[in-house]
Amino acid sequence: xxxxxxxxxxxxxxxxxxxxxxxxxxxxxxxxxxxxxxxxxxxxxxxxxxxxxxxxxxxxxxxxxxxxxxxxxxxxxxxxxxxxxxxxxxxxxxxxxxxxxxxxxxxxxxxxxxxxxxxxxxxxxxxxxxxxxxxxxxxxxxxx
Amino acid sequence: xxxxxxxxxxxxxxxxxxxxxxxxxxxxxxxxxxxxxxxxxxxxxxxxxxxxxxxxxxxxxxxxxxxxxxxxxxxxxxxx
Numbered sequence: 001x002x003x004x005x006x007x008x009x010x011x012x013x014x015x016x017x018x019x020x021x022x023x024x025x026x027x028x029x030x031x032x033x034x035x036x037x038x039x040x041x042x043x044x045x046x047x048x049x050x051x052x053x054x055x056x057x058x059x060x061x062x063x064x065x066x067x068x069x070x071x072x073x074x075x076x077x078x079x080x081x082x083x084x085x086x087x088x089x090x091x092x093x094x095x096x097x098x099x100x101x102x103x104x105x106x107x108x109x110x111x112x113x114x115x116x117x118x119x120x121x122x123x124x125x126x127x128x129x130x131x132x133x134x135x136x137x138x139x140x141x142x143x144x
Numbered sequence: 145x146x147x148x149x150x151x152x153x154x155x156x157x158x159x160x161x162x163x164x165x166x167x168x169x170x171x172x173x174x175x176x177x178x179x180x181x182x183x184x185x186x187x188x189x190x191x192x193x194x195x196x197x198x199x200x201x202x203x204x205x206x207x208x209x210x211x212x213x214x215x216x217x218x219x220x221x222x223x224x
Contacts (some may be wrong), residue, residue, distance in 0.1 A: 031224050047223070048154050050216055052200040054223075090224055110224060118197075118216075119223030120154035121205055132155040134220035137188050 002058025002076045002113075004051045009077050009088045020072050023095035025102040029110050031090035033083045037133075041126040047080045047089060050118040054078070061112040071096050071103040076109050078119055089121075145170055146211040148177070159187050161214065167185050175205035178217055189219055 011030065018026060033045045062074045072095040079089050092109050096102040113119075122132050151164045160181075171177035174196030181187065195218040196205050202218075209215065 038197070048157075049223075050151075050153050050218065052199070053197050053202070056200065057202075108175075114222075114224035116221065117223050118218050118221055119151070120219060121222045122154070132158075132219070133222040135155045135189060135222075137190065137193070 001074075002053050002055055002062050002117075003078070004049045004058075004119075005077050005079050006081055009079055011088070011093075014075060014077060014091060015093055017066050018073050018075065018093050018095045020095055022097060023072050024097050025099040026093065026095045027099070027102040027106040028094075029090075029092040029106050030088050031110070033087050033089055035085050037123055040123070042085075042123050043126055044082060044084050044124045045089065046082045046124070047078070048120050049078065049080045050070075051080075054117045056118055057118050058113060061109055061116065064112070065094070065105040065108050068108065069094075069096065069101040070098070071101060071105050074105060074109060076113060078113065078117070080119070083095050090094045125139040146209060146213075147213070148209060149214045151214065151216045152179075152183070153216065153219070155189065156217055160185050169209075172209055173206050174203060174209065174215060174217070177209065177215060178205075180204060193220055196219075196220060 074094040076092045092106050093101050094105045124130050145168045147168050149166050152160045197216040198213050
C-alpha cells in the first residue's frame with residue numbers, strides 16, 4: 001500500500017497494521033524535515049504531489065518490493081503540505097520472517113519512491129528565499 | 145486542433161500562475177505541447193527534464209495526444 005496523506009503521519013497506528021504472527025522482523029524508516037540542505041539553513045518544507053499517479057507509481061514500487069524480497073507486508077505513506085522542522089515527511093514499514101529481506105525492502109522502497117514518485121518539495125530558507133528541489137536551471141541547461 | 149486539460153504542479157504551477165486549464169492546441173504530442181506552453185509562459189525547465197502523464201499514467205513524450213486528454217507535465221521529482 002502506498003498513500004499520499006495531507007494529515008500528519010501516525011507511525012504507531014501504521015505499525016500496528018503490520019502485526020503478523022509469522023513476522024520475525026519489522027523495519028521502519030521515517031524521513032524527517034531537517035534544518036539544513038547543502039549548507040543552507042532550512043526553516044520548513046512544502047510537499048506537493050500529483051496524488052493519483054503518485055499512489056499508482058508508489059503502489060507499483062511496493063509491489064516490486066514484494067516480488068523481489070520475501071516480505072509479509074509493506075506500507076509507505078508520504079505526507080503533503082507545509083511541514084515544519086522535525087515533522088515526518090515519509091514513513092515506510094515492512095515485515096518479513098527474517099531481517100535481511102526487511103532491511104533490503106525498506107531501503108528499496110524509500111530509494112525508488114524518492115526517484116520515481118511524482119512528489120515535489122520546496123525549501124523555505126532562513127534568508128526568506130525558496131527553491132523547488134531538483135528544478136534549478138542555468139540558462140537552457142540543468143544544474144546537475 | 146484538439147482540446148486538452150492541462151494540470152500543473154510545483155514549479156510549473158507557480159510559473160503558470162494556475163493549477164489547471166483547458167486549451168485548444170495543434171500539438172500532437174506532450175513534447176510539442178510542452179514546447180508551445182514553455183514558449184508562451186516562460187517555463188524555466190527544458191523539455192528534457194520533464195516527464196509527461198496522460199490520464200493519470202506516465203507516457204512517452206512522443207505519445208499521441210487525443211481530444212479530451214488530461215495532460216500533466218512532471219518536473220524532476222523530489223519526494224522523501
